[in-house]
Amino acid sequence: xxxxxxxxxxxxxxxxxxxxxxxxxxxxxxxxxxxxxxxxxxxxxxxxxxxxxxxxxxxxxxxxxxxxxxxxxxxxxxxxxxxxxxxxxxxxxxxxxxxxxxxxxxxxxxxxxxxxxxxxxxxxxxxxxxxxxxxxxxxxxxxxxxxxxxxxxxxxxxxxxxxxxxxxxxxxxxxxxxxxxxxxxxxxxxxxxxxxxxxxxxxxxxxxxxxxxxxxxxxxxxxxxxxxxxxxxxxxxxxxxxxxxxxxxxxxxxxxxxxxxxxxxxxxxxxxxxx
Amino acid sequence: xxxxxxxxxxxxxxxxxxxxxxxxxxxxxxxxxxxxxxxxxxxxxxxxxxxxxxxxxxxxxxxxxxxxxxxxxxxxxxxxxxxxxxxxxxxxxxxxxxxxxxxxxxxxxxxxxxxxxxxxxxxxxxxxxxxxxxxxxxxxxxxxxxxxxxxxxxxxxxxxxxxxxxxxxxxxxxxxxxxxxxxxxxxxxxxxxxxxxxxxxxxxxxxxxxxxxxxxxxxxxxxxxxxxxxxxxxxxxxxxxxxxxxxxxxxxxxxxxxxxxxxxxxxxxxxxxxxxxxxxxxxxxxxxxxxxxxxxxxxxxxxxxxxxxxxxxxxxxxxxxxxxxxxxxxxxxxxxxxxxxxxxxxxxxxxxxxxxxxxxxxxxxxxxxxxxxxxxxxxxxxxxxxxxxxxxxxxxxxxxxxxxxxxxxxxxxxxxxxxxxxxxxxxxxxxxxxxxxxxxxxxxxxxxxxxxxxxxxxxxxxxxxxxxxxxxxxxx
Numbered sequence: 001x002x003x004x005x006x007x008x009x010x011x012x013x014x015x016x017x018x019x020x021x022x023x024x025x026x027x028x029x030x031x032x033x034x035x036x037x038x039x040x041x042x043x044x045x046x047x048x049x050x051x052x053x054x055x056x057x058x059x060x061x062x063x064x065x066x067x068x069x070x071x072x073x074x075x076x077x078x079x080x081x082x083x084x085x086x087x088x089x090x091x092x093x094x095x096x097x098x099x100x101x102x103x104x105x106x107x108x109x110x111x112x113x114x115x116x117x118x119x120x121x122x123x124x125x126x127x128x129x130x131x132x133x134x135x136x137x138x139x140x141x142x143x144x145x146x147x148x149x150x151x152x153x154x155x156x157x158x159x160x161x162x163x164x165x166x167x168x169x170x171x172x173x174x175x176x177x178x179x180x181x182x183x184x185x186x187x188x189x190x191x192x193x194x195x196x197x198x199x200x201x202x203x204x205x206x207x208x209x210x211x212x213x214x215x216x217x218x219x220x221x222x223x224x225x226x227x228x229x230x231x232x233x234x235x236x237x238x239x240x241x242x243x244x245x246x247x248x249x250x251x252x253x254x255x256x257x258x259x260x261x262x263x264x265x266x267x268x269x270x271x272x273x274x275x
Numbered sequence: 276x277x278x279x280x281x282x283x284x285x286x287x288x289x290x291x292x293x294x295x296x297x298x299x300x301x302x303x304x305x306x307x308x309x310x311x312x313x314x315x316x317x318x319x320x321x322x323x324x325x326x327x328x329x330x331x332x333x334x335x336x337x338x339x340x341x342x343x344x345x346x347x348x349x350x351x352x353x354x355x356x357x358x359x360x361x362x363x364x365x366x367x368x369x370x371x372x373x374x375x376x377x378x379x380x381x382x383x384x385x386x387x388x389x390x391x392x393x394x395x396x397x398x399x400x401x402x403x404x405x406x407x408x409x410x411x412x413x414x415x416x417x418x419x420x421x422x423x424x425x426x427x428x429x430x431x432x433x434x435x436x437x438x439x440x441x442x443x444x445x446x447x448x449x450x451x452x453x454x455x456x457x458x459x460x461x462x463x464x465x466x467x468x469x470x471x472x473x474x475x476x477x478x479x480x481x482x483x484x485x486x487x488x489x490x491x492x493x494x495x496x497x498x499x500x501x502x503x504x505x506x507x508x509x510x511x512x513x514x515x516x517x518x519x520x521x522x523x524x525x526x527x528x529x530x531x532x533x534x535x536x537x538x539x540x541x542x543x544x545x546x547x548x549x550x551x552x553x554x555x556x557x558x559x560x561x562x563x564x565x566x567x568x569x570x571x572x573x574x575x576x577x578x579x580x581x582x583x584x585x586x587x588x589x590x591x592x593x594x595x596x597x598x599x600x601x602x603x604x605x606x607x608x609x610x611x612x613x614x615x616x617x618x619x620x621x622x623x624x625x626x627x628x629x630x631x632x633x634x635x636x637x638x639x640x641x642x643x644x645x646x647x648x649x650x651x652x653x654x655x656x657x658x659x660x661x662x663x664x665x666x667x668x669x670x671x672x673x674x675x676x677x678x679x680x681x682x683x684x685x686x687x688x689x690x691x692x693x694x695x696x697x698x699x700x701x702x703x704x705x706x707x708x709x710x711x712x713x714x715x716x717x718x719x720x721x722x723x724x725x726x727x728x729x730x731x732x733x734x735x736x737x738x739x740x741x742x743x744x745x746x747x748x749x750x751x
Contacts, residue, residue, distance in 0.1 A: 023501050043559035084458040086495040219456050221522040222542035252533055255635030259535045263561035270556055
């Protein structure tokens with residue numbers, strides 16, 4: 001159960017693992033996630049499923065080592081198993097009737113939006129994809145995603161790969177050029193999703209964002225992942241994780257995400273001392 | 276007239292159970308009540324009058340033969356006493372600890388009319404712990420099945436209802452699989468009730484006993500997501516019991532509720548109990564409380580949350596409850612323990628707004644005082660705001676323990692399942708039968724948040740009905 005059959009290093013501290021999980025692979029839809037736990041004393045963390053293979057019975061997870069749990073996950077090798085893997089959780093992305101979509105992916109976001117883009121392509125939707133990263137080393141999955149995109153734009157903060165600037169610069173240009181889209185899908189850091197939503201609001205372009213608040217159980221029993229959407233409390237794990245970007249209270253989510261920073265730092269420091 | 280074999284102990288009070296001292300126990304998560312010694316158990320057992328028509332049994336939702344097991348304890352046949360209990364109750368170490376005996380078995384005890392009733396719960400706990408101390412596993416042997424099972428049954432949820440239903444079905448000769456969404460079985464017994472009231476090793480022991488009966492427990496399985504009800508039937512399960520509980524937190528819907536430092540009791544208790552956040556950083560899940568904590572609510576969950584917060588090293592814990600002490604649904608014993616530990620109760624007080632600082636953290640809670648008027652539909656006096664009573668309680672953490680509602684996941688993903696008004700599954704009280712053939716339900720998912728033992732009673736009745744259904748193939 002949950003055996004890692006393939007592992008790849010995609011970038012600095014960014015890893016891909018393909019995990020055997022026939023039941024999850026059979027059911028998962030684009031946009032859904034899993035909760036996982038690496039060891040007996042471990043915490044539960046959410047991970048978006050980037051890709052899946054129903055026939056092989058595997059799901060693919062791409063993650064960045066940002067804290068203790070992802071660092072421990074990154075140390076697992078092919079043949080090792082993940083202790084606990086639960087899913088598929090959350091609502092699938094609604095991709096009905098979309099003819100033209102612009103996908104905006106920041107950093108690791110490209111891995112998280114991968115399954116949606118693939119599925120849109122399969123449904124003959126036209127997808128323009130904007131990948132943004134701080135520098136060229138952090139541009140992920142460019143070759144893998146290209147075949148599924150009508151147009152692919154790469155933009156880096158420092159101009160070391162593709163254009164220089166931010167994803168919003170490219171998006172604004174495309175919209176000003178008169179490109180018409182049925183929907184924008186924005187996945188990436190909270191700040192990025194916020195500025196993209198602020199921009200698309202001015203153009204009246206419906207925008208879906210994928211939220212990644214702190215979760216504990218991932219099944220709706222604690223409300224740790226709650227956020228305000230259109231003035232209502234929603235639980236990202238059961239009502240989301242995707243929401244209308246024009247209705248999300250991003251400032252609140254950003255504050256809530258910082259809740260355990262001190263503890264996260266302590267955990268990483270202790271792990272580094274041990275290694 | 277037969278000569279009585281023994282003289283009962285006519286002491287009016289129960290033999291006291293040793294406990295950790297309040298000043299010691301607020302610094303640890305170890306069990307507060309230490310349990311009877313064999314000598315204390317025998318002495319208490321001698322208080323039982325062995326009534327010819329014992330009323331205590333009617334007060335027990337699973338009808339444990341109480342005088343019989345107490346007699347065995349009195350005769351120092353402790354393991355036999357344990358075996359007598361497990362004829363009807365599969366989780367005695369748990370029930371002896373967490374049942375509200377004062378409104379169940381002990382309420383009906385004749386001795387309670389003049390003095391305190393017999394300490395049935397403490398004796399049940401003693402027998403279970405004694406048997407476990409001998410064998411390390413509750414004294415039960417693994418059942419080896421040489422005969423063909425009578426059928427296959429799936430149980431969704433491994434809380435008290437599911438565990439009980441599964442055990443009774445296994446005993447009746449069924450092949451049973453429990454599907455649990457979390458990584459550890461036990462439901463509220465592992466994520467909700469704290470270690471100091473119910474050690475997780477005790478829960479583990481009882482779960483192991485269930486496994487020894489041949490029940491297969493599959494964790495990390497969210498039914499409705501990974502497998503649907505239809506798929507369970509397609510896999511050859513002839514009946515499904517849904518015991519998914521009332522695990523959805525209710526929030527207050529007042530301003531400031533999403534500030535950092537505001538948590539549902541479910542989140543707080545899950546972090547502390549299931550994830551062992553109190554042992555961070557040895558365990559990876561952090562849990563954070565400020566210098567001062569307010570717990571809103573007056574039930575057992577509120578008491579548990581308040582007492583956990585205290586043990587995490589906070590200086591001041593308030594219980595904020597909108598009615599008076601009399602109306603509090605929490606067990607008297609827990610309220611007593613909480614008071615001994617220094618928790619401050621603010622009765623007839625209701626939060627109206629949570630106040631935050633510039634960084635989005637809680638810095639206080641604005642409350643109003645309430646006056647109690649005539650009883651409402653629930654029979655409790657209706658609280659009304661006292662004008663001009665606004666005041667701020669300075670706290671850095673707010674834990675909301677005002678209730679939970681049924682978990683809708685299975686109901687939402689199962690067509691043809693009739694629901695109750697409050698979102699639970701509609702089921703026949705006597706049998707657990709739902710509107711869908713082959714599907715039974717019981718426990719909090721049907722009744723809303725109630726007690727461990729009531730859930731066990733529902734699991735027991737459903738097991739009997741499932742056996743009848745599979746044997747006769749008759750639905751209603």
